Every structure is written in C-alpha cells, then in structure tokens.
Amino acid sequence: MSTVYRNFFGFSKKPFSADLEIKNIIQTxxxxxxxxxxxxxxxxxxxxxxxxxxxxxxxxxxxxxxxxxxxxxxxxxxxxxxxxxxxxxxxxxxxxxxxxxxxxxxxxxxxxxxxxxxxxxxxxxxxxxxxxxxxxxxxxxxxxxxxxxxxxxxxxxxxxxxxxxxxxxxxxxxxxxxxxxxxxxxxxxxxxASVNREKMAAYLKHHLAIAGMKNSPFEETAITAIFQGSGGIFRKANHLARGALIAAAAEQSQVVNVDHVRLAASEIF
Ligand SMILES: Nc1ncnc2c1ncn2[C@@H]1O[C@H](COP(=O)(O)OP(=O)(O)O)[C@@H](O)[C@H]1O
Ligand SMILES: [Mg+2]
The missing domain is CATH 3.40.50.300 (P-loop containing nucleotide triphosphate hydrolases)
Known part of the structure; x- marks a missing residue:
C-alpha cells in the first residue's frame, strides 16, 4: 500500500516521515x-x-x-x-x-x-x-x-x-x-503549543516539498480538515496527511479532498 501512493503521486521518498535531516527542519x-x-x-x-x-x-x-x-x-x-x-x-x-x-x-x-x-x-x-x-x-x-x-x-x-x-x-x-x-x-x-491553520498549511507544504512534490495535491478544505483533526499537532497531522494521500491514490485521484482526510481519520483515530 505504501509504495502505491508514493508512485501514484511521484514522491521521491516517504512523505511526512519522522527522520528529518537537520537542514529540513523548519526554523519556526x-x-x-x-x-x-x-x-x-x-x-x-x-x-x-x-x-x-x-x-x-x-x-x-x-x-x-x-x-x-x-x-x-x-x-x-x-x-x-x-x-x-x-x-x-x-x-x-x-x-x-x-x-x-x-x-x-x-x-x-x-x-x-x-x-x-x-x-x-x-x-x-x-x-x-x-x-x-x-x-x-x-x-x-x-x-x-x-x-x-x-x-x-x-x-x-x-x-x-x-x-x-x-x-x-x-x-x-x-x-x-x-x-x-x-x-x-x-x-x-x-x-x-499547537499551531494555527496558517502554520499547519506551511508545514504540510514543506513536508511535501522535502519528499519531492512541489505542488500540493491538498484542497484548501482538506488542509482545514487536517488542521482541525490534528488539533494543530504536527505528528497527528503527519498521519492524517499520509492517510489522506493513500485514500486519494486508492481512488486514482490526483487531488486530495476533505473526504480523503475523513477516511484517513476514521482509520487511524
Ligand atoms: N520544525 C519542524 N520542521 C519540520 N518538521 C517538524 C518540525 N517540528 C516537528 N516536525 C515533525 O513533527 C513530528 C513530531 O515532532 P517531534 O519533535 O517528534 O514532537 P515531540 O518531541 O514534541 O513529541 C515529527 O515527525 C517531525 O518530523
Ligand atoms: Mg519527542
């Protein structure tokens, strides 16, 4: 399952992974x-x-x-x-x-x-x-x-x-x-503390870019759903975002929408 969505979206490596290189840490x-x-x-x-x-x-x-x-x-x-x-x-x-x-x-x-x-x-x-x-x-x-x-x-x-x-x-x-x-x-x-929506959006974009994706596939409403579902906590957002990518890929959708996030949420929480 994991490699299917990665190939589908063309990631060069696993997105939202925990083992960040120092240079890829956002200086918040x-x-x-x-x-x-x-x-x-x-x-x-x-x-x-x-x-x-x-x-x-x-x-x-x-x-x-x-x-x-x-x-x-x-x-x-x-x-x-x-x-x-x-x-x-x-x-x-x-x-x-x-x-x-x-x-x-x-x-x-x-x-x-x-x-x-x-x-x-x-x-x-x-x-x-x-x-x-x-x-x-x-x-x-x-x-x-x-x-x-x-x-x-x-x-x-x-x-x-x-x-x-x-x-x-x-x-x-x-x-x-x-x-x-x-x-x-x-x-x-x-x-x-938990971050606001703006910071969460920047966080998601950053992690997508690290994994080799310049243009975010997440719709704005999907970002809001990740923000709300995660409570502004990065690690929870990682799981939701990756889960939503997997759900979208399973439907052959290049766009990640709020339903994909909901599906991910229902599986992991
Ligand atoms: N400044 C940051 N830039 C990029 N990713 C981050 C940053 N801070 C946290 N993350 C990501 O968020 C997740 C949780 O961070 P972590 O430092 O393990 O949290 P904590 O130690 O508070 O439990 C990790 O996967 C990490 O890669
Ligand atoms: Mg820790």
Whole structure:
C-alpha cells in the first residue's frame, strides 16, 4: 500500500516521515524562542524547560538547537528517559560518555559522572550540556537527586546545564517539594503549543516539498480538515496527511479532498 501512493503521486521518498535531516527542519518562531532560552540556560550553567504536547515538535526543535552548538566548545549529552528511574538516568549519561559500569551504587555512579564532567570542562575545555528528553516520565526521586551531579561544592563556576524536555506535566512535577534544589535553578521555559491553520498549511507544504512534490495535491478544505483533526499537532497531522494521500491514490485521484482526510481519520483515530 505504501509504495502505491508514493508512485501514484511521484514522491521521491516517504512523505511526512519522522527522520528529518537537520537542514529540513523548519526554523519556526517557537524553535527560535527555544534556542534563545537554551543558550541563556547554557551560558548560566542553569536549567531550561521545554514543554509541549506529544508530537508538537519538541524533540525536533532540540535536535536543531543541539546541531547549532559549536562542537569544539560543547559536548551535548542527550538521553531519553523511559523507565524514569535514577539508575537508568545515571547509566544513560555514562553510556553517552562511553563509560561502562555494572555498579548499582548511586554514590559510585554519581562520582563517575562528576569526574567525567569536571575532566571535560577542565582538560578539554568542552562544556557538557545535558539534554533529557521525555523528562516528564522521570520519577520524583530523579528530580530530587539530579542536581547533585552538576553541583560542585566550593566552586562557583557552572558545570553542567540541563535542558529538560517533556509533556506539560513536567512543570507540575517540578513543583514537588523534593524537587526544589533542581527547580530553583530553572531560568527559562519554552512551550510548544499547537499551531494555527496558517502554520499547519506551511508545514504540510514543506513536508511535501522535502519528499519531492512541489505542488500540493491538498484542497484548501482538506488542509482545514487536517488542521482541525490534528488539533494543530504536527505528528497527528503527519498521519492524517499520509492517510489522506493513500485514500486519494486508492481512488486514482490526483487531488486530495476533505473526504480523503475523513477516511484517513476514521482509520487511524
Ligand atoms: N520544525 C519542524 N520542521 C519540520 N518538521 C517538524 C518540525 N517540528 C516537528 N516536525 C515533525 O513533527 C513530528 C513530531 O515532532 P517531534 O519533535 O517528534 O514532537 P515531540 O518531541 O514534541 O513529541 C515529527 O515527525 C517531525 O518530523
Ligand atoms: Mg519527542
């Protein structure tokens, strides 16, 4: 099914796919705002929050922002939370530093991470920047402890800024009392909200162009239907738009109309 519609519309590759190259990421005003706040937090050695609904474009924005960091000056350490435990976080950080360990001792893991951070900062003069994606999955114990890896007593120099990326409840989780030491270092927050119709239309056009299609086959009413059906969320729009293309191709229609979007919606939601 997937290749049929691609051939029918003459796409050179799969449209609306998730593995965007950095150069194909749209530099939206939200990304620019998040970039400014990211840089600000990094400069201060502090913490920034990036929040937004699933599929709103947070991880993509961070990929773009991290790609702008000067490789000789910065050492991004990107981890994605899954189980949300502190041991997982510590192990992932060490794995990013290419350090293997079997220990389950928090004290040892913390020590190893701190050693690595200070070595990076002092000897190689590269500033580590920790990015934790899906941080809304982190357990409270992580918020209570995370600051200990970045805090170096008796030294006023900032060591490792942290960018926490997650769904909206991330901000609520940080209000918990045990998270106070971490929360007190938050200096900036950016939010990825749902986009308006105009931005959604530009988004769809952009993704079609990346996949090799200059002229959009979507009727205006179909774009409105995708916008409404997705609630202005990119990832939902991807599914709807691709589904509608498949539905149109099945009818040998070069034009994608609102019925095709409705058909797609009935299949995927
Ligand atoms: N700035 C952008 N330019 C182009 N495509 C984007 C952009 N932001 C998000 N997308 C697309 O939207 C989808 C969802 O984005 P993602 O970053 O995974 O969302 P989140 O991390 O908030 O769940 C992805 O398929 C991605 O390719
Ligand atoms: Mg994400």
């Amino acid at each position: 005003s939200e990304i620019k705002a998040a970039h400014d706040r990211f840089d600000y937090a990094v400069e201060l050695g502090a913490i920034a929050l990036v929040t937004g609904e699933i599929g709103a474009g947070k991880s993509t924005a961070l990929r773009w922002i991290v790609a702008q960091l000067h490789p000789a000056r910065f050492r991004p350490v990107w981890i994605t939370a899954s189980s949300g435990s502190i041991l997982e976080v510590y192990r992932q950080i060490l794995a990013e530093f290419e350090i293997k360990t079997a220990t389950s001792s928090r004290a040892t893991l913390t020590r190893m991470i701190r050693k690595q951070i200070s070595e990076l900062a002092q000897n190689r003069k590269r500033q580590p920047v920790l990015i934790i994606d899906e941080a809304s999955l982190l357990r409270l114990e992580v918020f209570a402890e995370l600051h200990t890896i970045t805090q170096f007593e008796g030294d006023s120099k900032p060591w490792m800024p942290i960018i926490l990326v997650g769904q909206n409840n991330l901000a609520d989780n940080l209000l918990h009392r045990s998270a106070t030491p971490l929360a007190s270092r938050i200096v900036a927050r950016s939010h990825f």
